[in-house]
Amino acid sequence: MATATGTAAITAARVGGTAAARSRREAVLRVVAPIAVGLIVLGAWQFLVSVVGVSDYLLPSPQSIAEEFVAYWPSILSAAVITGTNAFVGLVVGTVLGLALAALAARWRAIDRMSAPVVAALAVVPIVALAPVLNSMFGADSQFGRQAIAALASFVPVFLNTLRGFRQTTPVHRDLMKAYAATSGQVLRTITLPTARPFMLTGIRIASSLAVISALVAEYFGGPRGGLGSLISTSAASSAYARAWAYVVASIALGLLFYLATLALERLVQPRTTRQRTTEGST
Amino acid sequence: MTDPTTAPAVAAPAGGGAPDAVAAPPGTPAVEIRGVDKTFDTRSGLVPALDGIDLTVAEGEFVSLIGPSGCGKSTLMRLIADLDEPTSGEVRVFGKTARQARRDQDYGIAFQQAGLLPWRTVAANVALPLELHGVASASRRDRVAELLEMVGLADFADRYPDQLSGGMQQRVAIARALAERPRLLLMDEPFGALDEMTREKMQAELVRICAETGAAVVFVTHSIPEAVFLSDRVVVMSPRPGRIQQVVSMQLGADASRTEALREERAFFEMVTVVREALHGAPAGGARGVETR
Numbered sequence: 051m052a053t054a055t056g057t058a059a060i061t062a063a064r065v066g067g068t069a070a071a072r073s074r075r076e077a078v079l080r081v082v083a084p085i086a087v088g089l090i091v092l093g094a095w096q097f098l099v100s101v102v103g104v105s106d107y108l109l110p111s112p113q114s115i116a117e118e119f120v121a122y123w124p125s126i127l128s129a130a131v132i133t134g135t136n137a138f139v140g141l142v143v144g145t146v147l148g149l150a151l152a153a154l155a156a157r158w159r160a161i162d163r164m165s166a167p168v169v170a171a172l173a174v175v176p177i178v179a180l181a182p183v184l185n186s187m188f189g190a191d192s193q194f195g196r197q198a199i200a201a202l203a204s205f206v207p208v209f210l211n212t213l214r215g216f217r218q219t220t221p222v223h224r225d226l227m228k229a230y231a232a233t234s235g236q237v238l239r240t241i242t243l244p245t246a247r248p249f250m251l252t253g254i255r256i257a258s259s260l261a262v263i264s265a266l267v268a269e270y271f272g273g274p275r276g277g278l279g280s281l282i283s284t285s286a287a288s289s290a291y292a293r294a295w296a297y298v299v300a301s302i303a304l305g306l307l308f309y310l311a312t313l314a315l316e317r318l319v320q321p322r323t324t325r326q327r328t329t330e331g332s333t
Numbered sequence: 334m335t336d337p338t339t340a341p342a343v344a345a346p347a348g349g350g351a352p353d354a355v356a357a358p359p360g361t362p363a364v365e366i367r368g369v370d371k372t373f374d375t376r377s378g379l380v381p382a383l384d385g386i387d388l389t390v391a392e393g394e395f396v397s398l399i400g401p402s403g404c405g406k407s408t409l410m411r412l413i414a415d416l417d418e419p420t421s422g423e424v425r426v427f428g429k430t431a432r433q434a435r436r437d438q439d440y441g442i443a444f445q446q447a448g449l450l451p452w453r454t455v456a457a458n459v460a461l462p463l464e465l466h467g468v469a470s471a472s473r474r475d476r477v478a479e480l481l482e483m484v485g486l487a488d489f490a491d492r493y494p495d496q497l498s499g500g501m502q503q504r505v506a507i508a509r510a511l512a513e514r515p516r517l518l519l520m521d522e523p524f525g526a527l528d529e530m531t532r533e534k535m536q537a538e539l540v541r542i543c544a545e546t547g548a549a550v551v552f553v554t555h556s557i558p559e560a561v562f563l564s565d566r567v568v569v570m571s572p573r574p575g576r577i578q579q580v581v582s583m584q585l586g587a588d589a590s591r592t593e594a595l596r597e598e599r600a601f602f603e604m605v606t607v608v609r610e611a612l613h614g615a616p617a618g619g620a621r622g623v624e625t626r
Contacts, residue, residue, distance in 0.1 A: 220446075220448070222444050223448060223450070225411075225444065225448075226442070226448050228415075228435075229414055229440075229442045230438070230461075230466070231435055231436045231438065232465050240450070240461065244450065244452045247452075
């Protein structure tokens with residue numbers, strides 16, 4: 051749910067991004083269109099529940115979800131902080147490991163060969179399988195298992211994208227560096243890293259959503275209570291569906307927050323993209 | 334990612350060493366190629382690319398390498414640049430081994446692709462070689478301004494490569510090649526991807542720049558008029574394996590000023606015909622892989 055909505059919003063934002071630069075009218079449309087769609091969906095939803103009479107157990111109305119959201123705001127906030135912290139720790143650790151190992155694999159072919167099957171295995175590890183194991187390994191009161199899962203989930207896309215980025219240097223740039231008799235350190239700084247940068251950032255952006263999802267899902271399988279995932283399952287188990295939905299809404303918000311944060315990081319590290327867009331718009 | 338040959342610890346090949354460190358005496362040719370063969374070891378076996386090449390380029394001389402695709406003209410240029418090594422024979426640049434000349438940055442180079450770094454501004458791209466070789470930032474700035482002025486891109490210093498046309502990008506690449514005032518310029522079809530009009534404009538600019546800098550040029554092309562317009566001598570090559578078929582000295586009349594008017598002069602057309610015939614080894618016809626426009 052969280053991903054589906056997140057991706058939709060992302061696509062809308064990206065498609066709109068280029069259009070917005072072209073004309074002001076499209077920029078307005080970009081904001082208005084998704085809001086309109088959202089309102090229509092919510093309206094239809096509310097209509098189904100309150101007029102058509104779909105059972106509140108089956109589908110709580112947006113209104114009741116909003117009420118629960120307000121009523122449980124302190125709990126939602128603390129839950130989001132717990133899950134968010136786990137996801138953030140996992141994302142940072144996974145990213146650092148991914149970048150470091152990709153650098154090593156790009157440098158030494160042997161490491162690449164050795165790591166390839168391990169990474170392939172990591173890529174397919176299901177959270178469902180790992181979460182109970184880690185929870186019993188590190189005790190029921192430790193967040194470590196969840197952070198480890200988030201780190202694992204983040205590691206894979208960062209590693210794969212970064213490694214690919216390190217291999218994108220073009221022959222003409224390599225020739226040029228050789229002609230300049232550049233040292234390997236200079237080649238790394240002037241060609242390899244800047245070429246790989248957009249790939250690294252893409253990896254981190256993908257990892258950011260994955261980190262939130264895995265930190266959340268890992269909470270379903272034991273460990274300390276209090277995170278968004280455990281509260282969703284608790285609420286659903288006690289038939290408080292509207293409250294469960296309120297936590298789901300909070301999870302979506304958390305995922306989007308992570309995504310936007312990495313997008314901001316991208317802008318920060320690579321301001322070129324924004325500048326290019328504005329220049330194109332003005333000419 | 335890393336290239337072992339760029340590591341300073343690697344010793345120069347036999348024949349290099351102490352004598353190379355000494356500045357070349359006046360009159361030393363810019364490029365001296367003796368008995369060079371180049372064979373590529375490919376999956377389908379050994380492919381001879383160059384066979385028995387002898388060529389000397391004097392200081393300040395403009396020499397074009399022309400020939401159909403696959404005649405090894407680019408390979409020859411890469412040997413001079415020490416981007417590849419000859420299988421046998423010797424390449425000397427200003428009296429040094431090609432490797433030593435590359436280490437000493439004795440040449441500037443431009444490729445068919447401009448090869449600009451897209452994440453750097455025009456100015457930063459031109460500054461790249463200066464930056465790599467530790468030129469102080471103040472003198473770097475001055476030199477970049479001077480170079481951009483020379484190629485007519487002073488107003489575009491802060492633009493990024495993708496905001497420039499192909500011709501402008503190529504001019505940036507040429508400015509970059511000239512950054513360290515090389516006495517030898519190696520150019521591998523630098524105008525190959527440009528349209529005819531831009532190309533002629535760029536050729537005229539190159540002539541002007543060469544006159545200003547006095548650099549020797551080895552210019553790879555597959556356009557006969559381009560070679561004739563630019564060169565003092567045109568080296569005509571034949572393919573598989575690449576050999577020098579003929580070296581044609583350009584005789585474009587007494588004053589021989591390379592202006593736009595030259596393109597319409599009789600002497601120009603005569604030289605075009607001479608080169609074309611040399612390419613075919615017989616009176617005109619259509620050589621494949623060579624532009625005769």
